[in-house]
Amino acid sequence: xxxxxxxxxxxxxxxxxxFAFVFITGADFIRFVSxxxxxxxxxxxxxxxxxxxxxxxxLRDSSVLSSLCVDLGLLVLFTAQHSVLAWPPVKQACQxxxxxxxxxxxxxxxALALQVLMRFxxxxxxxxxxxxxxxxxxxxxxxxLCFTLHFVxxxxxxxxxxxxxxxxxxxxxxxxxxxxxxxxxxLLKSAQxxxxxxxxxxxxxxxxxxxxxLLPALSLDRLLLAGSLSTYLALAHSLDKQDxxxxxxxxxxxxxxxxxxxxxxGTGDHVNHNHKHK
Numbered sequence: 001x002x003x004x005x006x007x008x009x010x011x012x013x014x015x016x017x018x019f020a021f022v023f024i025t026g027a028d029f030i031r032f033v034s035x036x037x038x039x040x041x042x043x044x045x046x047x048x049x050x051x052x053x054x055x056x057x058x059l060r061d062s063s064v065l066s067s068l069c070v071d072l073g074l075l076v077l078f079t080a081q082h083s084v085l086a087w088p089p090v091k092q093a094c095q096x097x098x099x100x101x102x103x104x105x106x107x108x109x110x111a112l113a114l115q116v117l118m119r120f121x122x123x124x125x126x127x128x129x130x131x132x133x134x135x136x137x138x139x140x141x142x143x144x145l146c147f148t149l150h151f152v153x154x155x156x157x158x159x160x161x162x163x164x165x166x167x168x169x170x171x172x173x174x175x176x177x178x179x180x181x182x183x184x185x186x187l188l189k190s191a192q193x194x195x196x197x198x199x200x201x202x203x204x205x206x207x208x209x210x211x212x213x214l215l216p217a218l219s220l221d222r223l224l225l226a227g228s229l230s231t232y233l234a235l236a237h238s239l240d241k242q243d244x245x246x247x248x249x250x251x252x253x254x255x256x257x258x259x260x261x262x263x264x265x266g267t268g269d270h271v272n273h274n275h276k277h278k
Contacts, residue, residue: 011100015175018108022170025111032118034150037215037222038143049129049219058127064220067122071221074117075228081113083236100178104171124221132217143216150214153207160207165189205233 050058058064084090085106095102133142165185167173173185182188212226 011175011179014101015104015172018104018111019170019172022107022111025114028118029114030154032121033225034154034211035147037217038146038150048123048125048217049132050126051128051132053126053128055128058220061126064124064126067124067221068224070120070122071124071224072228074120075225078113078117079228079232081109085109100174101171103168103174107170121225122221124219127220130218130220130223134217139216146214146216150211153211156207208233 053061085094091102094105098105133139161169165173167176168185177183177185209230212229215222218226
């Protein structure tokens with residue numbers, strides 16, 4: 001019994017550490033992909049692009065090409081990790097080895113791949129921007145508009161996560177259920193949820209697309225980042241009408257629960273009881 005308790009405590013600690021790492025990586029990713037790119041334009045930083053250099057010269061510059069090669073390699077690393085570990089044969093092999101920690105380990109390695117991408121990303125500053133808003137008054141107002149829309153998109157992404165079981169999504173509930181001997185929590189969910197989770201875990205294609213492309217200035221490395229992730233999202237996106245209807249009903253239900261006054265659930269249960277009695 002003591003060994004089971006120690007094992008369960010160790011698994012819970014590992015799952016919570018993974019959750020903290022994923023949370024920190026998520027905050028870093030928001031800064032990397034969204035606010036850092038807007039901050040360059042708000043502060044008037046002119047080192048983001050070199051508009052005076054012709055494209056014919058920039059595309060032959062060894063520093064530009066080497067930076068693009070490094071960035072492309074980082075994107076390949078991230079997409080390979082995210083795809084290979086989700087491949088059913090690999091997923092089953094990891095499940096047999098890691099057990100309840102499988103989902104948590106997948107999220108942790110994804111966060112690690114993102115950290116490597118962000119830490120070693122090479123900005124391309126020796127080439128022109130594909131577009132750049134630098135003339136007043138749009139040089140002030142357009143970055144603020146981008147900031148607002150990015151904030152709204154991240155808020156929508158967070159609201160979408162409300163529909164999902166976030167603890168199960170990050171692998172914490174799997175560990176908790178395993179310690180209590182309850183089995184896989186996904187098997188206890190409805191058939192609609194299991195169908196949705198079998199082919200889709202993060203339906204944020206449109207919002208992330210807006211975040212990737214809507215910027216005051218689009219540099220060459222940002223074009224590579226936005227184009228690669230948008231293509232990957234488009235190929236991996238498989239949301240259908242049945243999934244959309246289920247998610248819409250779940251979101252409406254969650255919003256009703258959040259806006260329900262104190263004691264409202266008891267009143268509703270009382271009404272339902274009377275209705276069934278009649």
